Amino acid sequence: METDLSPLLSYLDEEGLDGYLIDDDASDSDQRYVSGFDAPDAYQTLVTADGGVHLLISGLEYGRASSDADADTVTRRSAYDYQDLVAEYGQYGGRIRGVAAFLADRDAESIAVPRSFPTGTADGLRDRGLAVTVESDGIVEDVRATKTEWEIEQIRATQRANEAAMAAAEDLIASADVEDGVLVHEGDPLTSERVKEEIEITLIRHGCALDDTIVACGADAADPHDRGSGPLEADELIVIDIFPRDKETKYFADMTRTVAVGDPDDEARRRYEVTREAYEAALDAIEPGVTGADVHDAACDVIEDAGYETLRSDPGTETGFIHSTGHGVGLDIHEQPSVAPAGGDLEPGHVITIEPGIYDPAVGGVRIEDLIVVTEDGYENLTDYPIGSGPTIE
Template sequence: MKRLLEELEKHACDAYVAYDSSDDADMRYLSGFLASDPYIYVFSKDGASTLIVSSMEETRARYESACSIVTRISAGLPELLKKYPDPELAAAHMIRNFAGPRLLIPPSMPVGFARKLTEVAEVIIDSGTIGGIRSIKTEDEIEKIRYVQKKNEIATRAAVDAIRKSEPDDRGILMLEDAPLTSERVRDIIHFALRPFNCEDIDTIVSCGEASSMPHARGTGPLYANQPIVMDVFPRSELTGYFADMTRTVSKGVPSDEIVRMYDAVQKAKELAVSMIRPGVTGASVYSAVVEFFRENGYETAGSSGFTHSLGHGVGLEIHEAPSLSPSGGELKVGHVITLEPGLYYQGVGGVRLEDMGVVTSDGFDSFTCFEEKLVL
């Protein structure tokens, strides 16, 4: 936590204070404690980490978290509630009494509570120190993400196999076991393949044909032969909280020549990006090289057509976190777990996206993704 200590010293603060549930990635990372109700994390300038929790959570917090545990009762909240009937104002006074009069808080702190805190203490809003710390993954974190990616590939394999086994009817609709194969049905296949591994899928994309020209369209209804099917699967482990991320584009039968050419260009763009990844290179420079590659190959980006999103992003306790491979992407460092996901999208034609995930090493890019790239099934 050296960087957080430096921030406290820089701003002459007594402590860093966060107030949220473990749904907030920074809170889960700092506390190691899972709770759907908000609790308080305090990191003092002497380097001590403490959780202030309700009495009912005390025993569980001691079991789950490496932080020191203090209950609201022992922190004086009941007496403060007698003086300050507003529960949030009383809690703000409790924090001030426990942590000190000058506090560093995360930008994600609920604004209502942050305002109460400013009534009783000097408050400095942090610039995102914890997100920066989280972006550099430990070996343990890397193994947790690798694990989820392996399960991601098992689930995606089940989906691809279903598409491969399907056959088109006279309307071109893919049929499997005498029923239309739909986006919803493929998502269910992915969902049930992930469940035995305690992994959950949220907002999985299975988009076909025209819908595939919209990068984040989830997809709905029947899948069709000879059309691009974009599957973007990003499950999270319910046990560790870590995500994985992968995208593949397939077609049952040969799609249009335009899609075939787009697929080839996207594949080569990803290979170019992989070749450039190393410590010290900026995400912006890798992104720009891919944009230029597409332009040189006749794929200009204009409005909602072409390469319309960033090249990649960090993955961890959030599916999108630092660093970024975009026009504003900063320096890549050893330990950054990132995606590389070039794509091309054209209305009336469809879309193609391929996405791998891996870690930046001293030697380059160590890919976690072992799933083949094959357009035509």
């Protein structure tokens, strides 16, 4: 992948620093992005002021890193007598000395580090005479916000898997019978857990993993962070929010649909319609020069005009539209840019969710979410899945 690290190099140049060091494992998306590599155990990535990318890694990962990583050099820890250092100074002291030797080899005496850089390593390097500065703007995260064509294709592929999972969930719910107000499938109550299992199995068959899914019914769905549990009920809104990650590429996708079986009451139906209008208003607002804040405002306008609270109309509200309109999606499920009150310029290549919702424990929750990419003249919807195809909400 062609990553553009020039903003980072400009920063190093302006600050007169020799390099930018990441010390983490590939659960840190910045490191995965910069190194083009994925390892379960911690390793170090140094970007030198000349743009070189240099990895320091365990012997076990050396072969794979040498062939797979987007790096100019890959060095084994053993090159700096790592085992001897650990034997003499312990795991912690030995590790720091190994990293210091690696930096010295690259003439890096003053380095920037990300905000999340381990204080243990930072202080250890400082004790050994290096200058360590925190790069506090999140430059790499900002670079990551703008996706390459290749990245957009990876996200699109994860979204296809997501759509297969959503279809499996909707089909399962649609096939349920209703007995005593509860959904029943093959003689057993159809639970949130059973639908989540269907979603997860579908995703695994499509090469994706996920730790979490939301299938939340009734009052559960009024808390946007509630994952949902127990039997699904007829006549209630059911929020299905799926955010899988491709196991190979590590790119996420994200989508939400709200469905119901039976006959939701008029207030629930009205909230569904208002949410859908807010979703459409937010999409319509995406055009050249717009900010995330503008798009968020467009969604808030619709919801407030319909008589519901938002965090804009009442920062302390616990009902109504109680989250932001969207967030960036990529190697992290929540990343830059933000489609929220503080959201800055939306730029071509930004991949964001648009996901307004209305919540109240007395009525339940509604949320509709698509994944889109900002383009030169507006946006392209990466979601190829109808709204309202699910059971009987409309």
